[in-house]
Amino acid sequence: MAPRTRFMLLWMGLAVVTVGVLYGVFYRADGYADPYYLRFTSPPQRSLILGTSRAAQGLQPAVLNEVLDRDDLYNFAFTIGTSPYGPAYTSLIERKLVPATNTEGLFILAIDPWSLSVSCPTGPDSLCLDEQDRFTGQLREVSQQPNFAYLLDHYGSPYYRILLPASRDMAVQADGWLRVDIEIDSADFVANRDEKLLPYRRYAQTWRYSDYRVRSLVRLIRSLQTRGEVFLVRLPVDPAMLAIEEAYLPGFRDSIESLATRNGVPYLDLTINSAGYRTLDGHHLEQASGRRASREVGQWIRRQLAE
Amino acid sequence: MLFNSLDFCLFLPLVFVLYWYGTRHSLRAQNALIVLASYVFYGWWDWRFLLLILGSTAVDFWVGRRIAASSGGRRRAYLGVSIAVNLGVLIYFKYADFFLASFAEAFTFFGHPFSRQALGVVLPVGISFYTFQTLSYSIDVYRGKLPASNDPLAFAAFVSFFPQLVAGPIERATRLLPQFGRRREFDYDQAVYGGKQILWGLFKKMVVADNCAVVVNEVFADPGAYAGSTLLLGAALFAFQIYGDFSGYSDIAIGTARLFGIRLTRNFAYPYFSRNIGEFWRRWHISLSTWFRDYLYIPLGGSRGTQVRVIRNTFVIFLVSGLWHGANWTFVIWGGLHALYFLPLLLTGRNRKYTGIVAADRKLPSGREALGMLGTFTLVTIGWVFFRADSLGEAWLYLERIASASLFAEPIFPGRRDALVTVGFVLLLLGIEWWGRRRDVPLLQVEGILPRRLWIMFYYAFAVCTLLAAGRSQAFIYFQF
Numbered sequence: 001m002a003p004r005t006r007f008m009l010l011w012m013g014l015a016v017v018t019v020g021v022l023y024g025v026f027y028r029a030d031g032y033a034d035p036y037y038l039r040f041t042s043p044p045q046r047s048l049i050l051g052t053s054r055a056a057q058g059l060q061p062a063v064l065n066e067v068l069d070r071d072d073l074y075n076f077a078f079t080i081g082t083s084p085y086g087p088a089y090t091s092l093i094e095r096k097l098v099p100a101t102n103t104e105g106l107f108i109l110a111i112d113p114w115s116l117s118v119s120c121p122t123g124p125d126s127l128c129l130d131e132q133d134r135f136t137g138q139l140r141e142v143s144q145q146p147n148f149a150y151l152l153d154h155y156g157s158p159y160y161r162i163l164l165p166a167s168r169d170m171a172v173q174a175d176g177w178l179r180v181d182i183e184i185d186s187a188d189f190v191a192n193r194d195e196k197l198l199p200y201r202r203y204a205q206t207w208r209y210s211d212y213r214v215r216s217l218v219r220l221i222r223s224l225q226t227r228g229e230v231f232l233v234r235l236p237v238d239p240a241m242l243a244i245e246e247a248y249l250p251g252f253r254d255s256i257e258s259l260a261t262r263n264g265v266p267y268l269d270l271t272i273n274s275a276g277y278r279t280l281d282g283h284h285l286e287q288a289s290g291r292r293a294s295r296e297v298g299q300w301i302r303r304q305l306a307e
Numbered sequence: 308m309l310f311n312s313l314d315f316c317l318f319l320p321l322v323f324v325l326y327w328y329g330t331r332h333s334l335r336a337q338n339a340l341i342v343l344a345s346y347v348f349y350g351w352w353d354w355r356f357l358l359l360i361l362g363s364t365a366v367d368f369w370v371g372r373r374i375a376a377s378s379g380g381r382r383r384a385y386l387g388v389s390i391a392v393n394l395g396v397l398i399y400f401k402y403a404d405f406f407l408a409s410f411a412e413a414f415t416f417f418g419h420p421f422s423r424q425a426l427g428v429v430l431p432v433g434i435s436f437y438t439f440q441t442l443s444y445s446i447d448v449y450r451g452k453l454p455a456s457n458d459p460l461a462f463a464a465f466v467s468f469f470p471q472l473v474a475g476p477i478e479r480a481t482r483l484l485p486q487f488g489r490r491r492e493f494d495y496d497q498a499v500y501g502g503k504q505i506l507w508g509l510f511k512k513m514v515v516a517d518n519c520a521v522v523v524n525e526v527f528a529d530p531g532a533y534a535g536s537t538l539l540l541g542a543a544l545f546a547f548q549i550y551g552d553f554s555g556y557s558d559i560a561i562g563t564a565r566l567f568g569i570r571l572t573r574n575f576a577y578p579y580f581s582r583n584i585g586e587f588w589r590r591w592h593i594s595l596s597t598w599f600r601d602y603l604y605i606p607l608g609g610s611r612g613t614q615v616r617v618i619r620n621t622f623v624i625f626l627v628s629g630l631w632h633g634a635n636w637t638f639v640i641w642g643g644l645h646a647l648y649f650l651p652l653l654l655t656g657r658n659r660k661y662t663g664i665v666a667a668d669r670k671l672p673s674g675r676e677a678l679g680m681l682g683t684f685t686l687v688t689i690g691w692v693f694f695r696a697d698s699l700g701e702a703w704l705y706l707e708r709i710a711s712a713s714l715f716a717e718p719i720f721p722g723r724r725d726a727l728v729t730v731g732f733v734l735l736l737l738g739i740e741w742w743g744r745r746r747d748v749p750l751l752q753v754e755g756i757l758p759r760r761l762w763i764m765f766y767y768a769f770a771v772c773t774l775l776a777a778g779r780s781q782a783f784i785y786f787q788f
Binding site for chain 2: 003004006007008010011013014017018021022025152155156157158159160163166167198
């Protein structure tokens with residue numbers, strides 16, 4: 001055998017071994033791989049829960065499905081960095097939906113001041129959409145198992161983390177809900193909250209409410225209305241976080257109420273009565289409170305549908 | 308095209324097969340394929356910058372011919388054309404905005420506010436590398452060290468050879484150009500050696516550098532938010548990030564070149580095992596250090612002449628080296644700092660005290676050697692803070708916080724658990740390098756303890772582990788230079 005052919009065989013052997021191992025590892029990726037991956041492996045959906053990490057953790061499809069007597073609600077909410085309302089998230093949502101012939105869908109859009117803001121203090125909003133450079137703006141295939149495009153281009157940890165997750169406390173479930181199994185005592189809560197609120201205090205100084213994102217939200221609502229019923233909700237947060245949000249955008253509540261009325265979308269603001277809801281960090285509802293919030297949202301939607 | 312990308316994983320075998328199966332009987336065909344592949348490789352970023360490479364190739368080829376055909380003052384004039392064109396392009400693309408901004412700031416500082424419009428020039432990848440490489444050709448032809456090339460294809464291959472085009476090693480024409488004048492024969496052992504060197508480079512880049520980058524990016528993005536202990540860890544990890552990134556690139560480049568029958572210069576020789584700064588600079592980015600030595604330091608007089616002259620020459624070479632890295636005062640200060648580190652050694656004649664391998668005949672270093680290595684690493688890491696920071700103010704804040712009482716606080720930052728694994732990767736790198744420090748590629752040391760039949764399994768397993776432990780892919784740091 002010619003030496004160059006021998007070398008090529010050696011090389012091909014290496015390629016086969018590495019690709020084989022990688023495929024095996026990718027095949028084992030599950031809800032523990034990261035807080036997003038599993039949502040890009042499920043089939044296209046008819047009904048979605050949308051928003052950022054508050055909705056990802058706080059709105060539990062199983063509870064909502066039970067209250068609403070359905071079986072198709074799927075949580076497709078991510079984080080403030082990846083899924084604020086804008087053209088990238090809208091396209092991602094459209095790719096995740098079954099073809100437009102379906103008109104019996106249900107869509108719960110969770111909103112908050114941050115998901116309708118941009119981080120650049122000045123300049124055109126359309127040039128300040130950080131999510132365009134992340135999977136939100138880049139991923140074309142959103143229903144593939146294993147999802148090679150996501151794992152090769154957007155997976156943020158070393159691949160061994162698929163086999164050995166850094167933590168077993170957090171996992172995306174089959175219905176898209178991000179389950180977080182952390183029990184915290186009051187001392188942990190205060191430390192978590194103070195740490196979590198720190199960046200938001202900074203955002204409140206430098207971010208600004210974005211008409212561009214609001215227009216994107218309106219376009220998304222109109223597009224989803226052709227596929228079913230659309231509801232807007234604002235999830236409860238800790239009073240300290242609410243104070244930051246009210247100082248940041250004092251008129252947010254009125255402006256969303258007016259947007260909802262103009263577009264014929266029912267709106268439920270759970271921050272008005274946050275008492276009794278517990279968060280893990282001032283921002284994200286802990287599991288039992290998430291169940292309660294999901295039940296409350298479900299019952300409200302049922303009443304709306306009955307009217 | 309990045310070495311650690313899927314594109315390159317397909318590109319390299321394709322070029323390899325075409326080269327050894329399609330063009331191996333013809334020197335011209337081999338060189339033509341190298342040039343074509345190199346242009347595709349470079350054009351993958353932005354095809355418009357190919358014009359710069361084509362221009363640089365044409366000018367220096369012509370200048371070389373003219374120098375060879377001329378005598379007296381005309382030779383010098385032609386050399387001047389090469390220097391003016393190459394440095395002119397480099398200055399325009401790399402430094403125009405920096406100098407404009409600095410002038411504006413200086414005028415404003417002296418009470419004459421001066422507004423300016425940034426040119427917004429996009430820096431072509433690798434411009435500093437190939438500019439210096441082509442300059443070395445013109446200068447060496449002028450000095451009579453090298454005959455002018457009369458083969459435009461071989462010359463184009465020398466200028467654009469893709470493994471080292473965008474981040475070195477910066478090759479001398481005297482070493483690389485003659486290799487494109489001979490037809491290459493496939494050498495199995497060299498190719499396998501090249502493959503192992505690529506694997507080692509990928510480990511340094513993908514496992515060490517890319518994982519370090521996670522912590523480094525976090526802490527350098529907002530130094531004010533972290534304790535001194537966290538910042539110290541961030542600075543130390545940056546030292547390993549930049550080493551893994553750049554020396555990893557060099558290993559991949561040298562290994563890839565070997566696959567095509569071309570030998571490149573060694574660029575790194577375990578710099579963090581240096582016992583003083585003099586030794587560090589003989590082991591770090593060797594191709595650039597020797598370039599500056601031969602084409603700048605020695606022509607300025609080197610270490611001969613009065614003490615004032617020696618000090619001036621030392622500062623010039625380090626400051627220019629700093630500026631070569633980037634158009635920012637942080638790089639200038641980084642260079643100046645190294646000049647300050649280096650001068651006492653030079654003036655006391657101790658800069659060449661250590662020329663051999665540390666603990667060459669022992670397993671462990673002596674206490675004195677260990678202290679020397681630790682001290683050198685500390686000085687180098689302080690320099691890296693200026694190198695990595697966005698501004699002098701940020702670098703100063705960073706160092707100030709390290710020197711505060713918070714240095715003794717528990718380091719707290721996002722992703723702390725993963726950072727521990729990263730520290731483990733750094734220790735693995737240091738362990739393998741120490742163990743194999745007598746070789747160019749330390750990984751080869753394993754062949755001494757494993758039976759030959761297990762070598763292939765070891766290298767396959769190492770490749771798989773490298774892939775699984777790789778951090779999120781980051782662009783090579785030196786591409787920006």
